[in-house]
Amino acid sequence: MITWIKEGELVDPRSETKKKLDIVIKKGKIESIIPPGKYNPSHDTDIKTIDVSGMIITPGLIDMHVHFREPGEEYKETIATGSHAAAAGGFTAVACMPNTRPINDSRSVTEFIVERARKANIVRVYPVAAISIGSRSEILTEFGDLKQAGAVAISDDGRPVTNSELMRRAIEYAWFFHLPVISHCQDLDLSNKGVMHEGTVSTKLGLSGIPAASEEIMVVREILLAKLTGYPVHIAHVSTEGSVEFIRQAKEQGIPVTAETAPHYFSLDHTAVIGFNTNAKMYPPLREPRDVEAIKRGLSDGVIDVIATDHAPHSELEKDIEFDKAAFGIIGLETALPLTLALVREGVMDLTSAIAKLSYNPASILSIKGGTLEEGKEADLTIIDPDNEYVMNKESFQSKSRNSPFIGRKMKGKAMLTMVGGRIVWDADQHNSER
Amino acid sequence: MDQLSVSDINLILDTADSLMEISSRDIKKVPTLRGKSIVNFFYEPSTRTKASFEMAAKRLSADTLSLSATDSSMVKGETLIDTARNLQAMNPDLIILRHSSSGAPHLLARYVDSGVINAGDGIHEHPTQALLDLFTMKKKKGRIKGLRVVIIGDIAHSRVARSNIIGLRKMGAEVTISGPPTMIPVDVESLGVKVILDPVKAVKNKDVIMLLRIQLERQGKVLFPSLREYAIFFGLNTQLIKGAKKDVIIMHPGPINRGVEITGDLADGPFSVILDQVSNGVAIRMALLYLLIGGGKGDNLD
Helix, strand or coil: CCCEEEEEEEEEECCCCCECCCCECCEEEEEEEEECCCCCCCCCCCCCEEEEECCCCEEEEEEEEEECCCCCCCCCCCCCHHHHHHCCCEEEEEEECCCCCCCCCHHHHHHHHCCCCCCCHHHEEEEEECCHHHHCCEECCCCCHHHEEEEECCCCCCCCCCCCCHHHHHHHHHHHCCCCCECCCCCHHHHHHCCCCCHHHHHHHHEEECCCHHHHHHHHHHHHHHHHHHCCCCCCCCCCCHHHHHHHHHCCCCCCCEECHHHHHHHCHHHHHHCCHHCCCCCCCCCHHHHHHHHHHHHHHCCCCCCCCCCCCCCHHHCCCCCCCCCCCCCCCCCCHHHHHHHHHHCCCCCCHHHHHHHHHHHHHHHCCCCCCCCCCCCEEEEEEHHHHHHHHHHHHCCCCCCCCCCCCCCEEEEEEECCCCCCEHHHHHHHHCC | CCCEEEEEEEHHHHHHHHHHHHHCCCCCCCCCCCCCCEEEECCCCCCCHHHHHHHHHHCCCCEEEEEHHHHHHHHHCCCCCHHHHHHHHCCCEEEEEEEECCCHHHHHCCCCCCCEEEEEEEEEEEECHHHHHHHHHHHHCCCCCCEEEECCCCCCHHHHHHHHHHHHHHHHCCCEECCCCHHHCHHHHHHHEEEEECHHHCCCCCEEEEECCCCCCCEECCCCCCCCHHHHHHCCCCCHHHCCCCCCEEECCCCCCCCECCCHHHHHHEEECCCHHHHHHHHHHHHHHHHHHCCCCCCCCC
């Protein structure tokens, strides 16, 4: 069967294409990309035609930072439910962090995740393995074995490597296997028992603060280790002005560092916590308006390469409790696209670079397929209606969890169709008619 | 205190003033709240505040039930919300909550129909303490507006300081805070206070010196090396107090550490109004109970 997607505007960051083009898909691959009206199928072929006039066709979005909670906390999210949430948000591939139970520090856990993802058969799920056994900052995991089992990167996300020498060796050793090293930057001693950003709001609410320096100290350490070793480091979820500036300087000096931020860091500030809203509690915490502006600048001028969600599902058990006891983290897969498109409308970046940060750039950093629309490549793509307006409500999430500070927010822009290897894994119209 | 307006505060203080007299009668009881039930839910240890609320409720003839963390199901792993729902099922008129987590009363109030009084939440607020402090200042000084108040101690981890700062600023007093830099919260000027770290300078020309209880270990953080050194550099003593106004009053929410934040002779001396604060506390809490449930079902107070 052939799928003919016609009348859409194709946006491909790699080739810097942004014009009306039709896509013809055959056997899961992109057969041809051609100007509208040029496709001339023979009469006997079985054709499914999808008219997407007024919509945008992009490479399938890639989220390099999610938490799918399987194995261990399936009541929050499974690989299957997380994959549905990803597809509904326009994502065709995700990289899932190792802080499951048990921690993904061995071939058996990595293989389990790969197998679960294969069975769910929705989006591409790439495991990120731990840097150290049990993420305890003591002994390195077997990077080569983990890579062979399917890991695409290593990170001790959430339990950052405290031992700088171990981190240095991890960066060096990972290079041999071309495994990117992702660092969740947090000085655990300086964060101490902090539960939100340290500033006027924490002072007013009487909540222990996490200073911006807690993140920045580790950002600087990773930059210096990248400089020392000459090998790359990727900085996860950048949230402060200082981090953006340190990364900017590092890049100017040619130090091999890349960085991501999450949509909440350019959409919300620490005032979202007022009223003790646990859905505004995450690590790193929501910062100040000046930090939000700096993140936007970083996105605008390319200091920040990637937008990743840090999708962190938690149930009411972890969220509907006292603020200081509540878990850190929010879900993000189903709100990332409209929040990013809001930045495009605001003029922070153009559509092509926004899509690059959601597809081509993470694919390049992780060396995974996708991130571009090219003839002969797998047909992983997302069809976006940029004008679709709706209110995000609690019931509309595909994720098993509902911990989002964006519930009730007016959104504009929606993934209408998500396709992985030529197969439709999300169809918003069909989903609506079924409800 | 954040939610109270100036007229709310004045009403509470005036009501407390008119109820003061009940506590000096032979029969210290009026039937105002007969048939009302109040739950004193103290998830964190407290002597003064708990006793004060109980006394206030009893003087107004309300029925009270006291729960502490150790005899509640919270030690059995029940969540605050589940405990709240169970209490709700017994239909109390008012729940008074003391809790170690900032914001806990706000969480509780979302799940119960009865009114909730915040009797101290984490390091956030302690509004009834601030009200009784305002009441004490007003009685001793005749006014609050224009008073020059200094608060010395661990401001960062004090709900008493936070509520007093908010209340005093609303009522037009000048507030200075003082103490070692480790105890001064970031951006505290945003609350409308002046920071003078050195107590020697901070007490100059003040009408009121308010001290806070010092604990060597707080929130798992060590903010200063020893009680001994704290007493030397930040403790209130007869030398230090000389810079203040001649008719200065010394306040402390208790329990006091004699010889640490204040010397024993000053705590018992003529400037001290520490025990007046305790007496006034009962009146303030009577006023709150009366205003909140004297009419119908309770409102919330934070």
